Structure formats: structure tokens, C-alpha cells
Amino acid sequence: MLGDEAQGTVRSRCRSRPGRAYQTVGTGPGRRSASTVRGMSSRAVVWDAALLGYDLGGDHPFNPVRLELTIRLATELGVLDGVDLLVPSAAGDEELLRVHVPEYLAAVREAPEVGWDVGHGLGTTDNPVFNGMHEASALVVGSTLLAARKIADGAARRAVNIAGGLHHAMRDHAAGFCIYNDCAIAISWLLDHGFDRIAYVDTDVHHGDGVQAAFYDDPRVLTMSLHQHPFTLWPGTGYAAETGRDGTAVNIPLPPGTRDPGWLRAFQAVVPSLLEQFRPQLLVTQCGVDSHEEDPLADLSLSVDGHRAIYCTLRDLAERYADGRWLAVGGGGYQLIRVVPRSWTHLLATVLDRDVPPETPLPPNWTTTVGRAAPAARIPRAMTDEKDTTFKHWGDAADEPVDIAIRDTRRAVFPLHGLDPDDPRD
């Protein structure tokens, strides 16, 4: 359904530039800013080192070093040259209460003093209590809200916040490393500031349950999640039969081991058609990278090249169906050195239209720094896993493992959107 290609084999639509085409863009004396040179004012990147304060401590897999290594890599590659990083401030209670209840906010605030027995999903192995938990979590929300505000006030068409994407947090409890649900709060805020048709696409390996729950009965928000099958992975939700009101919850549960071509085949068979029907004013995407084959917490088998292809596709879809408006946030991702920095550097580059060619070598400054900090780590050499992301459109004669999921999802929701689930042209 997406792209100029008819049915058949589809290659990534990422742009490839030889070398570092943006190398000459800078902000030194006498030089024009990047925003002038490349029209970058319509792109917003939110980042501040204070976001590293969302630290669940010890050997918890959700380690903020992944964000630090990403920003460092993107900087070394020149992706952020001339970009004015937007510094967030913490969200206030008024915003947090859009999604969460007062008792939960009070519990998060008090948790560091109260100790382990605070309830609300806090003080568990997944969601340990840490000092400054409320403040750090509110800052994550504030960072995604800042990105949303830039789009709402017209200052940016696209905005990205790699520190966001805490999609599991629920109304009254923490879940899956997530304290406050920045995605849901930002969408709620946008609904009160000029938007009434928002599409949310969640590419994390885990079901985007918290965002789905927040808008399950709200026809203004189309939530779509591709994830490892709930039989095989926490949180155990995200079946195709979970369709929300009028089909505005869409779930594509994928078999463990699904690789780039299968994932992209499933995405292409479901998401573009629904976006075309729904006609969103804005595309919000949670871009978790725990779908990578080396991720320690799950069992999909995507590559950095697959992630890059996903981001290029999301950008295309935003341009095609959402008037170019795209709010991208991070999410899961627990291969801290080999995966997250490269994949999210591709995300930042894609949002900024500074696509990094896959064969780009990793900068020596980055690899040296990482090598000193983690001598045992196998450090990748380039911005690629050397995987081919070419895939075949669903509807061909092939019978791929993901086709059961595709059929289940299409049959569950396509009729609710006036589409024929069995017709590959829809």
C-alpha cells in the first residue's frame, strides 16, 4: 500500500548520501546556522543531560548510558551539527494528571522516603524506587511535551525526544520500567491544543499497552502496535482482537524470531492503509529498539538496518498522511552499546533529513571512548549490521510466518475502517 512500488519487492526508501554531506554546516563565526542553511527550523530535537537522571540504578537494564552514547555518537557523526537542542523542564501536576491519578503521583513523590512497600507497581524489580524519581520522571514527560508543543505551535513539523517513550505506565501504577506515560500525556495535551485525529505507531518489541489503555475508547486516537506475540512476552497483551472503539486500537503480534523482512511485510500490510483511512493530523511514534536480535530482553530478530528502514518508512508516512507532522520518541532498547546508539542515531538523522549511509564507519573518538569504558564489549565498526531489508509485499503467493498475524489483524480491524481485509490492494 505504501510507496510508488506496485505489489512486489520493496527496498528501503532511505536517502543515501555519499559521505558526510552536512559536514560543512556549522555555527561558527561568520557561518549561517544550520536552520538557515537547510531549513532545519522545522525540525526539533529535545535533549538535556539532566534526562540521564531517569536512572533505575544498579544493573537494571534501563540504563541511561544508552542515551548518552547515542547523543555522543550522533554528535561525532555530525548529525547534530548546528542543531539547537531544546532543553526541557519538568511537567507539572496539571499535565501528569491528564493520564495519572493524584494518589499515584503522591506515591511516586513519597516513594524514596517511604521505602519498598508503596504499592502502585513501585519498589519492584522492574520499577525500583530511586531518589528523585518523581522529578526525573516528570522531566521525561516535560521533554516529550516540549516536542509536542513545538509541533502544535507550528515551530516544527517534526520533533524527536529519544528520552521519551515510556509506554507501559498506567493510570495508577508503574509498569515495565515506566513511571509516567509521556506518550499518552503528550497525546492528551495535543488533543486539547488543536488536534483531534492523532495516529500513534509503536514499534517497541513490547505491546504499547499503556498508550492503548489511555485511549482505548477514544476515537480521536488510532493506536497501532507491532510487538512480539503476547503468548511469549510481557506484558501479555496486544492480541489482534483488542480493537478499541471503532477499530482504533490495532495490534500486530509477531512470532518470535521475526526478522526485518517479516516485520516490514507485516507493517506494510496493515499500517499505511489504516493511516490513509484515518487521515491523522499528526503521527506519533514510539521507536523502541528492543526488537533487535541482540536485545537481551526479547526475541524478535531485527537489525540496525531494519530500524533504519522503519524510521524512513515512518517519515514517508508522516509526509504522505499526516501533513508532514511527526513526533518521535524513544522507548525500550537494552543492548546499550551495540544497538541503541546506532539505531537512535539513525532515528535522529532521519528526523533531521540527514540520513546516515549504513556503511558509515563509527567515529574513532566514539569507539575509543566506549572501548575504554567497556573493554569487554564487541564494538561495531559501522552504522550497519549488513542486513538486507528488502521484503515482499503481503498478498503474494508466498506464505510467510508473519502472514497469520497479518490476516488476524486485518480481519479484526479493516472492516471497521471500510477496508477489505482479504484484498491486498487495501
Ligand SMILES: [Zn+2]
Ligand atoms: Zn520494550
